[in-house]
Amino acid sequence: MSHGPSAPAQGHGHAHGHHEPYVPVFTPGSARLKELQDVISRYPEKMAALLPALWMVQQERGWISPEAMTEVAAQLGLTAADVKGVVTFYTMYHQHPVGKHFIQVCTTSPCLCAGADKVVDAFLEHTGCKELGLTSPDGKYTVIEVECLGACGFATPVQINEDYVENVTPEKVPEILSALK
Amino acid sequence: MGYPHKSHPRETPILSKHFGDPEARTLDGWKARGGYKALQQALHMEPTAIQDIVKASGLRGRGGAGFPTGLKWSFMKQGDGKQHYLCCNADESEPGTFKDREIMRWTPHALIEGVAVGAHAIGADTAYIYIRGEFSEPIRVMEQALAEARAAGIIGNNAMGSGKKVDVWVHKGAGAYICGEETALMNSLEGKRGNPRIKPPFPAVSGLFGKPTTINNVETLAAVPHILNNGAEWYKAMCLSSPKSTGSKLFSVCGNVQRPGNYEVVMGFSFKEFLYDLCGGPLPGRKFKALIPGGSSVPTITIEEAEQVKMDYEGFLEFGTMLGSGGVIIFDDAQSMPRQLARLARFYAHESCAQCTQCREGTAWMTKILERIVAGQGTYEDLDTIFELSESMTGKTICVLSDSCGAPVVSGIKKFRGEFEALIKGKRTSTVAVGA
Numbered sequence: 374m375s376h377g378p379s380a381p382a383q384g385h386g387h388a389h390g391h392h393e394p395y396v397p398v399f400t401p402g403s404a405r406l407k408e409l410q411d412v413i414s415r416y417p418e419k420m421a422a423l424l425p426a427l428w429m430v431q432q433e434r435g436w437i438s439p440e441a442m443t444e445v446a447a448q449l450g451l452t453a454a455d456v457k458g459v460v461t462f463y464t465m466y467h468q469h470p471v472g473k474h475f476i477q478v479c480t481t482s483p484c485l486c487a488g489a490d491k492v493v494d495a496f497l498e499h500t501g502c503k504e505l506g507l508t509s510p511d512g513k514y515t516v517i518e519v520e521c522l523g524a525c526g527f528a529t530p531v532q533i534n535e536d537y538v539e540n541v542t543p544e545k546v547p548e549i550l551s552a553l554k
Numbered sequence: 555m556g557y558p559h560k561s562h563p564r565e566t567p568i569l570s571k572h573f574g575d576p577e578a579r580t581l582d583g584w585k586a587r588g589g590y591k592a593l594q595q596a597l598h599m600e601p602t603a604i605q606d607i608v609k610a611s612g613l614r615g616r617g618g619a620g621f622p623t624g625l626k627w628s629f630m631k632q633g634d635g636k637q638h639y640l641c642c643n644a645d646e647s648e649p650g651t652f653k654d655r656e657i658m659r660w661t662p663h664a665l666i667e668g669v670a671v672g673a674h675a676i677g678a679d680t681a682y683i684y685i686r687g688e689f690s691e692p693i694r695v696m697e698q699a700l701a702e703a704r705a706a707g708i709i710g711n712n713a714m715g716s717g718k719k720v721d722v723w724v725h726k727g728a729g730a731y732i733c734g735e736e737t738a739l740m741n742s743l744e745g746k747r748g749n750p751r752i753k754p755p756f757p758a759v760s761g762l763f764g765k766p767t768t769i770n771n772v773e774t775l776a777a778v779p780h781i782l783n784n785g786a787e788w789y790k791a792m793c794l795s796s797p798k799s800t801g802s803k804l805f806s807v808c809g810n811v812q813r814p815g816n817y818e819v820v821m822g823f824s825f826k827e828f829l830y831d832l833c834g835g836p837l838p839g840r841k842f843k844a845l846i847p848g849g850s851s852v853p854t855i856t857i858e859e860a861e862q863v864k865m866d867y868e869g870f871l872e873f874g875t876m877l878g879s880g881g882v883i884i885f886d887d888a889q890s891m892p893r894q895l896a897r898l899a900r901f902y903a904h905e906s907c908a909q910c911t912q913c914r915e916g917t918a919w920m921t922k923i924l925e926r927i928v929a930g931q932g933t934y935e936d937l938d939t940i941f942e943l944s945e946s947m948t949g950k951t952i953c954v955l956s957d958s959c960g961a962p963v964v965s966g967i968k969k970f971r972g973e974f975e976a977l978i979k980g981k982r983t984s985t986v987a988v989g990a
């Protein structure tokens with residue numbers, strides 16, 4: 374899953390700066406550890422909790438660093454290489470820090486014929502992101518193209534962090550951006 | 555969030571009856587609308603008796619392949635002493651398809667009920683609903699409904715007081731179209747890369763965690779409680795054309811059309827009336843040109859062909875295409891087919907899991923050639939190369955993603971060859987600038 378339009382999101386490193394020491398997520402007694410143990414109990418094999426564990430890390434830390442992979446591996450009895458193999462397979466796990474608002478515009482054919490390419494241009498222009506996949510100098514935005522978001526009847530859908538914004542047109546972009554906190 | 559359009563009088567709203575009604579999302583609201591009666595009944599039935607009713611109804615899988623659901627369930631050997639699993643496929647990533655999302659966000663209990671009935675019918679005490687990671691809103695709605703159903707004892711160790719265990723869990727994906735393929739879905743659920751597995755063994759023999767497993771689409775499972783409540787004959791009677799296609803079907807409509815959205819019609823409905831009456835026809839001043847009627851993985855047809863189609867499995871086949879997932883993508887006369895098909899090829903190149911050489915190389919190469927043509931750098935030989943390439947990508951790989959890449963492209967070139975040749979000759983297609 375390495376080719377295609379969705380350039381890997383690579384921060385300028387502005388907002389998240391230099392490598393701060395990694396703070397573990399699943400510390401003894403923490404709510405996240407309890408949540409993880411809860412999830413593990415739903416499956417006959419511990420490894421099935423890998424995707425959920427990675428989601429928890431990404432929610433806490435914003436991205437999945439090599440240290441995070443090591444932590445998750447230890448929790449689930451896997452090797453860091455196993456975890457890395459999985460992280461790199463799925464497009465939604467960030468392997469680099471991204472902007473505070475991660476903006477994904479669907480440009481697959483059904484949305485393209487409704488004008489999604491113009492929506493991409495508008496986001497690039499109004500966020501100050503120079504290119505797809507780059508984070509804006511203020512660290513606030515990263516814009517990428519994505520494949521079908523499963524909302525083709527609401528073209529163009531845009532996913533901003535977790536949430537979908539539907540029926541986006543280039544004209545609506547400034548308003549959408551100013552509503553983001 | 556987007557609200558659905560008002561139901562058209564010619565729709566047959568069964569699955570979509572409560573779309574847009576927030577009260578139907580709650581357990582009380584769902585029970586007030588007749589919810590969980592079918593599960594109550596099913597839990598006191600023999601699994602094979604449920605299978606027989608579903609077989610008699612003629613229900614076929616709504617995930618794309620149209621495999622008879624009751625028959626699929628009967629492959630699960632009862633009383634083999636093994637753990638069985640049900641996986642509900644809510645990965646919905648096929649371009650043009652957005653129906654399962656509506657089922658989950660508006661009627662989560664309809665799906666929970668269908669999943670619980672399905673699990674019991676195949677002798678499984680545990681079911682997982684695998685939802686694509688992007689669907690944060692449907693995931694939230696499903697999680698909340700599951701928590702309510704669990705707290706009320708509808709699912710759990712003693713489902714509805716039946717003494718039977720039926721557990722249902724949501725599993726969140728993380729971005730990969732291929733995880734909608736059933737064996738890739740199982741690998742992903744197990745915490746692995748979402749690579750499809752070589753079959754055999756088939757999932758009913760060795761599936762999730764190596765145990766007998768059935769995978770069903772969201773819409774398929776959501777239809778089952780209605781069949782139990784109203785009877786197989788009632789379902790079978792919903793049929794306007796081929797007797798092999800029964801029931802109601804949700805069609806997602808998108809692209810260049812007045813009223814995009816989900817529409818539920820009886821199998822065999824006239825596609826012409828569907829497009830011009832229900833969906834409102836083309837945008838002002840435009841004409842429909844081409845359609846990909848079953849999600850992006852099926853062959854392209856012209857509007858002239860589409861106008862003759864009866865909307866069921868056999869009706870689409872008659873015109874060389876497929877009902878697929880029911881995701882109808884419409885292109886009007888302002889669109890460049892080469893540009894749209896090049897973009898679709900790029901989708902498959904991006905989503906190939908890269909295990910098979912023909913698929914990994916073929917999808918990338920096809921994309922490159924098509925983009926070259928769109929950029930005005932193509933040759934006539936390129937068109938032949940695409941046909942040969944598609945041939946070498948079909949029927950030779952672990953899963954059918956590889957075949958899917960060529961399906962809309964090859965048919966699209968055959969039917970709109972003039973547009974490709976115009977680009978090759980260095981001209982622009984009639985109405986729109988390409989290569990933007």
Ligand SMILES: Cc1cc2nc3c(=O)[nH]c(=O)nc-3n(C[C@H](O)[C@H](O)[C@H](O)COP(=O)(O)O)c2cc1C
Pocket residue numbers: 614615616617618619620621626643644645646647648731732733734735736737769770771772774775953954955
């Ligand atoms: C590449 C690929 C992607 C698929 N994506 C989906 C999907 O998102 N949802 C789905 O229900 N089926 C999908 N399928 C079909 C499933 O493999 C499977 O046939 C289906 O879930 C079975 O359910 P059904 O019998 O109820 O239709 C896909 C198949 C392939 C080859």
Ligand code: SF4
Pocket residue numbers: 732749750905906907908909910911913914951952953954955956
């Ligand atoms: S056909 Fe493509 S997607 Fe399917 S298993 Fe092979 S490489 Fe992966």
Ligand code: FES
Pocket residue numbers: 479480481482483484520521522523524525526530649650651
């Ligand atoms: S093609 Fe854009 S959401 Fe499906």
